[in-house]
Every structure is written in structure tokens, then in C-alpha cells.
Amino acid sequence: MTDGPDTQEMELQGLPKMQTKPTPGLFKRNPPIAGEAEAIERAKNGDADAFSKLYALHKRRVYTLCLRMLGNVSEAEDMTQEAFLHLFRKLGSFRGESAFSTWLHRLTVNLVLMHLRKKGLQLVSLEETINPSEEDAPKRDFGSRDPQLSGSVDRVTLERAVASLPPGYRMVFVLHDVEGFEHNEIATMLECSTGNSKSQLHKARLKLRELLRQPEQLVPLDTKEAVQ
Amino acid sequence: MSELPLNLNIDTLTVPEFKEYLPELTAAGGGKISEDARFAKFFAEHPECIDLVRDLEAIADAARSLFDTPAHEPADSVWSNIASKLKQGVTDEESGTPEPEAS
Numbered sequence: 095m096t097d098g099p100d101t102q103e104m105e106l107q108g109l110p111k112m113q114t115k116p117t118p119g120l121f122k123r124n125p126p127i128a129g130e131a132e133a134i135e136r137a138k139n140g141d142a143d144a145f146s147k148l149y150a151l152h153k154r155r156v157y158t159l160c161l162r163m164l165g166n167v168s169e170a171e172d173m174t175q176e177a178f179l180h181l182f183r184k185l186g187s188f189r190g191e192s193a194f195s196t197w198l199h200r201l202t203v204n205l206v207l208m209h210l211r212k213k214g215l216q217l218v219s220l221e222e223t224i225n226p227s228e229e230d231a232p233k234r235d236f237g238s239r240d241p242q243l244s245g246s247v248d249r250v251t252l253e254r255a256v257a258s259l260p261p262g263y264r265m266v267f268v269l270h271d272v273e274g275f276e277h278n279e280i281a282t283m284l285e286c287s288t289g290n291s292k293s294q295l296h297k298a299r300l301k302l303r304e305l306l307r308q309p310e311q312l313v314p315l316d317t318k319e320a321v322q
Numbered sequence: 323m324s325e326l327p328l329n330l331n332i333d334t335l336t337v338p339e340f341k342e343y344l345p346e347l348t349a350a351g352g353g354k355i356s357e358d359a360r361f362a363k364f365f366a367e368h369p370e371c372i373d374l375v376r377d378l379e380a381i382a383d384a385a386r387s388l389f390d391t392p393a394h395e396p397a398d399s400v401w402s403n404i405a406s407k408l409k410q411g412v413t414d415e416e417s418g419t420p421e422p423e424a425s
Contacts, residue, residue, distance in 0.1 A: 142405075146405075153400070153401070157392070157394055157396040157400070158392035170394075171400050174400050175403050175407075178404050179407060182408060247381055247384035249388060249393075250393075252388065271382050272388045272389050274389065295349070296348060296349075299378045299382065303377050
């Protein structure tokens with residue numbers, strides 16, 4: 095994607111470039127929002143009200159993405175703030191070659207990953223560094239027939255289960271299954287192999303299956319945060 | 323229909339092999355494994371495997387719906403902080419020092 099956020103800046107900071115080809119799924123999932131294009135152009139020219147509108151349009155998605163990746167309200171709010179400040183600085187480089195929300199999500203993911211690296215979480219090797227402990231890992235034995243999930247998974251319960259995942263599993267699951275990034279993109283972002291990304295995603299889904307079978311044991315989400 | 327890994331022979335497939343190949347199969351795309359006719363006989367013989375696959379597919383389907391339903395809203399203080407920093411001139415997150423005004 096030639097319009098990717100901060101590719102030059104990320105490279106300068108030792109982070110790999112994001113993939114340059116567009117991700118069709120993300121275009122489909124990010125249809126234009128009424129009034130957004132005009133607000134972007136006005137905000138590029140320094141219109142504070144227009145930037146406020148962009149915040150109002152995208153705050154939930156950006157904050158929810160941060161919260162899902164970080165699992166922590168305070169950090170998620172800090173990163174949301176950083177993402178929009180970064181957006182303000184970089185908005186002039188948005189040329190509209192990708193959906194704005196796709197661009198903003200990528201910018202946010204990059205910032206969250208940089209934040210995690212600064213915190214000392216090494217993302218170089220998922221297997222060695224953020225693989226969960228044995229007790230967190232999904233049970234691999236499925237020789238006996240367990241009760242199936244009901245066929246559809248309740249959204250709120252899934253949110254709670256995702257929040258209960260070990261960080262490494264949660265990261266790959268959110269990036270792939272929720273945000274729609276491809277394994278090769280995740281591998282680039284997390285500096286791991288695509289095979290590693292696939293393996294982590296599979297383990298995440300297995301762990302979620304375990305968690306969803308015992309929803310009563312899941313920690314409730316902060317009800318003040320949830321928007322019904 | 324997804325391409326099968328080169329070493330996979332469905333006619334002789336065992337449960338441990340299926341388990342080993344499952345991450346690759348689910349990542350391959352090209353439709354749901356649970357609906358792939360090539361696995362129908364294997365699933366009929368190993369119902370625990372089709373149960374697992376259907377559950378994992380249900381989880382992936384539900385995850386996609388999360389994207390469209392951002393469930394959380396940041397506190398009002400987040401925008402207050404952003405607005406305040408914008409008024410002061412945007413600060414650099416690395417150094418905490420104000421960036422120069424654009425010329």
C-alpha cells in the first residue's frame with residue numbers, strides 16, 4: 095500500500111515497513127463514512143472542528159483496537175491519545191489511496207507495537223518470548239468428543255474470552271481474525287515467520303474454544319466501558 | 323477450495339496428522355473445511371474432528387463481527403487531553419517536547 099501510514103518513519107525507527115499491497119478485505123470492511131472525506135481535507139488545512147469530527151467518527155474503533163491489543167483500559171486510552179496526535183501530525187501524508195480507517199488502523203497497530211517494544215516486550219520471536227505458559231496453552235488432546243459450541247458465538251462472551259487470552263495469542267487473534275490482516279503482514283509486524291503467525295492463531299482459537307465452553311469462568315468486562 | 327499441503331493424503335489421514343495440518347488448512351482460505359467434500363469421509367469417521375473444526379470456524383466468524391461492532395468508548399478525558407495538546411502545539415511522543423510550528 096503506497097499510502098501506508100508512517101512507513102518511512104517506522105523504518106527510521108528500526109521497524110519494518112508495512113506491506114505495500116492493499117488488503118482487499120480491509121477496503122470492503124471499511125466503506126467510506128458520510129462526511130469523512132470533507133472532514134479529512136478540512137483537517138489537513140488545520141480545521142480543529144474537522145479534526146474533532148474525525149475523532150468522533152473513529153474514536154470507538156481506535157480505542158477498541160487498542161483495548162483488544164493491550165487488554166488494559168489505561169494503556170488503551172493513552173495509545174488512543176497517541177494515535178490521534180500522531181494522526182494530526184501525519185494527516186497531510188494521507189492521499190486517499192486506501193480507506194482512511196484502514197490507514198488509521200495500521201497507524202494505530204504500529205504505535206501499539208512500538209509501545210509494547212518500548213515496554214520491553216520482545217516481539218521478535220513469538221514462540222520464545224510471548225508464548226504462554228503451559229497452563230495457559232490450549233489443551234491439544236481432542237481424542238474424546240467434547241460438547242460443541244452452540245454454532246454461533248455470542249459477541250460479548252467472545253470479547254470476554256479474547257480479553258482472557260495470553261498476550262501473544264490475543265495479539266495474533268485480534269490482528270488476523272478481528273482486524274483482517276494477512277499472516278504475512280502479521281509476520282512482518284511482529285518480526286516472526288508466517289508459520290509462527292498461523293500456529294499462534296490456531297492456538298489462540300483452540301484456547302478460545304476452551305474458554306467459551308466455560309463462560310461462567312470468564313472475567314466480566316468493565317461494564318462502564320461496554321457500549322451495548 | 324483450498325490447496326492441500328503436499329504431504330497430506332486424505333485417504334490415509336489419521337487424527338494426529340489432521341491435528342498437525344489443521345493450522346495450515348485453516349490458514350489456507352478457499353472456504354470452510356467443514357464444508358469441504360474431500361474431508362467428508364474423514365469427518366464421518368472422526369466426529370470429534372468435525373466438531374472441532376466447526377467450533378473454530380464459529381469463533382473466526384464471530385471474530386469478524388467484532389470488527390463491525392467496536393464495543394468500547396474512550397473516556398471523555400482522552401479527547402480533552404488531545405485538544406489540550408493540540409492547543410499547545412502537538413508534542414512529540416518520543417521526547418515529550420513540542421514540535422515546531424509548521425511553516
